[in-house]
Amino acid sequence: MKILNNSFTVSTNKRNELVDITDKVKKVIAESGISEGNVIVYCPHTTAAITINENADPDVVHDILLTLADLIPQNKSGYQHSEGNSDAHVKSSILGCSQTVLIDNGQMQLGTWQGIYFCEFDGPRRRTVLVQITGQ
């Protein structure tokens, strides 16, 4: 059983944006040679997140970002954090900073419509994603 650590960068272009990183994760798994196990995709930033959702119709991503923006406005009476990105911190905790996907026969066991997204909530920025693969 092996544990391999890797990482890649993501450049975001908007303040709020979901970037499909499925292919980048697949590439890391292929290079690892691990065929049975799991992969942890981890975001080391506090104004971003990792989520798994539909990557067929881009309108799904639109509707996720719209709903989050309506629930968690950028400017809100009572916010104390002075950087103007409190909303981004809240969204980060609500979606979570990592996701785990199973690997079987060398393939991630994503559902038919599932893709892995890097969630930018305070862009544009250059971001890092950590990847750990455990298995054999």
Place this chain on the structure above:
Amino acid sequence: MKILNNSFTVSTNKRNELVDITDKVKKVIAESGISEGNVIVYCPHTTAAITINENADPDVVHDILLTLADLIPQNKSGYQHSEGNSDAHVKSSILGCSQTVLIDNGQMQLGTWQGIYFCEFDGPRRRTVLVQITGQ
């Protein structure tokens, strides 16, 4: 150290429903023979989720579903996804598509009141749950 993959199906009966799958996960662990490690419970669907919460008083589940429905309505001005289930996709990302539970002495280390739920947000449907057990 071993990694074992398994799965089971869940039939849901309502559009929004939390189905207690704790016993199904326990059965997979018992069959695995693994007594120290952890179990990942993974939902490969983009309009459903996995969560852990109280399974003693069913009113807790009622109140979770009520709150999610109030925050994330099925029909909302601005939704672009044409399938009428944007709310289900949002709920899926907010609760998350997997949960990890520790295993010690052959038993899941759930708290006294914790159960594992499959969260249906676009049912009724027949769904699949993936289970991966790592340990010895």
Place this chain on the structure above:
Amino acid sequence: MKILNNSFTVSTNKRNELVDITDKVKKVIAESGISEGNVIVYCPHTTAAITINENADPDVVHDILLTLADLIPQNKSGYQHSEGNSDAHVKSSILGCSQTVLIDNGQMQLGTWQGIYFCEFDGPRRRTVLVQITGQ
């Protein structure tokens, strides 16, 4: 490859409070002797959660708690659970009961601004946090 289970307690002082437990988790990792792998931080309570967010400016924690309180009020028309803590159960599922952090060279791979928080939503109470370290 080893799997080690440990735990510690957290005493909370308010109904809603985020307690920084990063140093407690670091101590468990240092004692484990594991330098490559990952750590799962797990909350066995259904009215609390674990999250990762900024631990530099305490105003970030204030704004997270404020936003959650506005979205998920303690008293809400329609709640059926009679203990008066339905909001705490909802917050628990939304933030999630565990977080996984990677370990490399004996150090948690937290981002510059990331800390691990125990999230109390129905305190004050004395709580338990489970920690599992897998690696070599």
